[in-house]
Amino acid sequence: MRKQKPASDSFVIMTELVLPNDTNTLNNLMGGRMMHLMDIAAAIAAQKHSNRIVVTASVDNVSFRDAIRLGNVVTLQAQVTRAFSSSMEVHIDVWAEDIPSGTKMKTNEAFFTFVAVDQSGRPIDVPEVLPETPEEIKLYEGALRRRQLRLVLAGRMKPTEAQELRALFELSEK
Ligand SMILES: CCCCCCCCCCCCCCCC(=O)SCCNC(=O)CCNC(=O)[C@H](O)C(C)(C)COP(=O)(O)OP(=O)(O)OC[C@H]1O[C@@H](n2cnc3c(N)ncnc32)[C@H](O)[C@@H]1OP(=O)(O)O
DSSP, X not given: OOOEEEGGGGOEEEEEEOOGGGBOTTSBBOHHHHHHHHHHHHHHHHHHHHOSEEEEEEEOOOOOOSOOBTTOEEEEEEEEEEEOSSXXXXXXXXXXXXXXXXXXXXEEEEEEEEEEEOTTSOBOOOOEEEOOSHHXXXXXXXXXXXXXHHHHHTTSXXXXXXXXXXXXXXXXXX
């Protein structure tokens, strides 16, 4: 049987200050810089779960709902939701805080997929995730559907093989 690790063992919190070099001409944090921070926080979560070298395999939809301003404090929270064989889905939330005004808002949310690899870059199995809280269980249960959707979109799975995903659409038609 594969080893199990609590989802919370992979929890990562990362805090950054938005400096002038991170911004565009409107003094807003650049999207690419944000993606870079998200990639690092999510990769650390995947490393904590697997204790392996990990590579980014895919990033699901990332939308930029609200601009993050120069001088804001950005907080990224990442945690592995579920592991399959060598791949792990990581959920990440991003918050922007304006300390002088005392305001804080959630600006981004995304799912990253990382694959654990050996020294030669070959995929290697990782422990299973044990979800404990209601939120972790919800994310764990949705992870198989999201995996199937991203593998179909990446051309790595036939839509006819995506059983969980099909079941969801069949349910919503009833
Ligand atoms: C040297 C390091 C020191 C570390 C020091 C500490 C540093 C601490 C912080 C580090 C922070 C920076 C970390 C940044 C991490 C990068 O930025 S890495 C650079 C960007 N990424 C890459 O270059 C990856 C390039 N791609 C690859 O190497 C290969 O395609 C992969 C991802 C290993 C997959 O290989 P493959 O031969 O296709 O393998 P295959 O067996 O078919 O699939 C393996 C798994 O990948 C999954 N997969 C493949 N493609 C996809 C996809 N598009 N979507 C979802 N899943 C996929 C499959 O479903 C499968 O999952 P499981 O069923 O095993 O769970």
